[in-house]
Amino acid sequence: xxxxILILLMLAIVFYTYVGYGLIVWIxxxxxxxxxxxxxxxx
Amino acid sequence: MEFPQVTLLIxxxxxxDILMEKVRNSYALSYPADLLDIVFVTDGSTDGSDEMLYDxxxxxxxxxxxxxxxxxxxNRAMEKVKSPIVxxxxxxxxxxxxxxxxxxxxxxxxxxxxxxxxxxxxxxxDSSGQGEGLYWKYESxxxxxxxxxxxxxxxxxxxxxxxxxxxxxxxxxxxxxxxxLSMDIAAKGYRVIYEPRAIAEEAPSANLKEEWKRxxxxxxxxxxxIGVFSFLLKPNRFSxxxxxxxxxxxxxxxxxxxxxxxxxxxxxxNAHQGMVFYQYFFAVQLIAYGVAAVxxxxxxxxxxxxxxxxxxxxxxxxxxxxxxxxxxxxxNQSSVWEKAKRQTI
Numbered sequence: 001x002x003x004x005i006l007i008l009l010m011l012a013i014v015f016y017t018y019v020g021y022g023l024i025v026w027i028x029x030x031x032x033x034x035x036x037x038x039x040x041x042x043x
Numbered sequence: 044m045e046f047p048q049v050t051l052l053i054x055x056x057x058x059x060d061i062l063m064e065k066v067r068n069s070y071a072l073s074y075p076a077d078l079l080d081i082v083f084v085t086d087g088s089t090d091g092s093d094e095m096l097y098d099x100x101x102x103x104x105x106x107x108x109x110x111x112x113x114x115x116x117x118n119r120a121m122e123k124v125k126s127p128i129v130x131x132x133x134x135x136x137x138x139x140x141x142x143x144x145x146x147x148x149x150x151x152x153x154x155x156x157x158x159x160x161x162x163x164x165x166x167x168x169d170s171s172g173q174g175e176g177l178y179w180k181y182e183s184x185x186x187x188x189x190x191x192x193x194x195x196x197x198x199x200x201x202x203x204x205x206x207x208x209x210x211x212x213x214x215x216x217x218x219x220x221x222x223x224l225s226m227d228i229a230a231k232g233y234r235v236i237y238e239p240r241a242i243a244e245e246a247p248s249a250n251l252k253e254e255w256k257r258x259x260x261x262x263x264x265x266x267x268x269i270g271v272f273s274f275l276l277k278p279n280r281f282s283x284x285x286x287x288x289x290x291x292x293x294x295x296x297x298x299x300x301x302x303x304x305x306x307x308x309x310x311x312x313n314a315h316q317g318m319v320f321y322q323y324f325f326a327v328q329l330i331a332y333g334v335a336a337v338x339x340x341x342x343x344x345x346x347x348x349x350x351x352x353x354x355x356x357x358x359x360x361x362x363x364x365x366x367x368x369x370x371x372x373x374x375n376q377s378s379v380w381e382k383a384k385r386q387t388i
Contacts, residue, residue, distance in 0.1 A: 003309050003313055004313060004318075007306055007309040007310055007313065010302045010305060010309075014302055014303065014306065016294070017294040018299065021294075022184070022185050025188040025189065025192050029192060
């Protein structure tokens with residue numbers, strides 16, 4: 001059980017390091033662009 | 044837009060064979076000649092680089108017989124630079140014609156402290172170049188995202204520019220000076236921008252041994268840099284930069300490579316306990332590492348299939364973290380480094 005949780009945690013870290021971080025930044029930029037677009041069209 | 048005075052600073056150690064090509068490339072850059080100062084620092088060179096350059100017009104040469112490393116040479120040259128913008132580049136990197144214009148236009152924004160160009164590894168079909176090129180394509184895309192979000196975390200020394208006023212002489216034992224210099228500027232509250240239209244083309248490492256040496260040096264420097272910039276790990280003070288440094292650098296250099304063998308062992312244990320998911324997962328890892336090992340056996344061949352090249356480069360990158368940590372720990376990574384031998388383009 002503990003080995004199971006540990007391995008999942010470590011897998012999550014490795015995935016975040018190589019793929020997840022880029023994905024999160026990409027999503028953040030999309031959200032920021034959408035917000036900016038909404039804000040400028042509202043103005 | 045009024046263009047600023049720019050110094051193109053090229054540190055070259057025994058690069059005579061490629062220097063004339065670099066000079067021609069610098070002359071061909073599309074930037075007003077009266078605003079461009081081309082400076083070569085050839086400290087320690089014994090191949091007559093300095094004598095060859097002294098005769099050329101529009102080129103300034105700084106030379107000292109003693110070799111103290113790239114950073115010492117740059118520190119020395121920077122004392123004589125007067126222009127507000129400095130562009131650092133390597134002798135073996137050829138820039139595209141518009142590189143300087145594309146870099147300089149960013150300095151209209153006073154928040155921009157440095158601009159990093161794109162390092163492009165020119166494909167030659169060799170195995171070391173394939174994976175290196177793919178890795179840099181991915182890394183460049185991440186840099187683009189980082190730059191748009193806030194700031195690049197670590198610029199490529201092949202083409203890197205900064206405001207002269209932000210330059211600080213770094214300790215000469217700094218291993219990866221481009222990274223430390225750009226992070227130092229970012230830590231001062233300035234953005235480091237990535238400009239993919241400013242391109243520095245470089246041939247891949249001559250062979251995998253050279254590529255390994257380069258990766259180990261970067262990893263050793265990475266551990267050194269993590270120590271130097273550990274103060275950035277305060278999200279309440281450095282917010283986005285802290286998040287970027289932690290995710291893109293600290294995890295990549297100091298955490299993930301050391302988790303991979305633990306994951307391998309634990310999944311083997313879970314597979315042994317009869318957990319079906321881990322039996323498949325362990326098999327996948329075995330195949331990936333096996334394919335990477337096959338790549339190692341065939342490194343002398345001209346071409347490695349992409350299927351082999353990717354896991355091989357991934358494994359090499361992570362293995363280099365161990366060698367880099369060991370070298371940093373022992374303190375025997377010289378900052379007076381031998382540049383990795385590169386193929387001819």
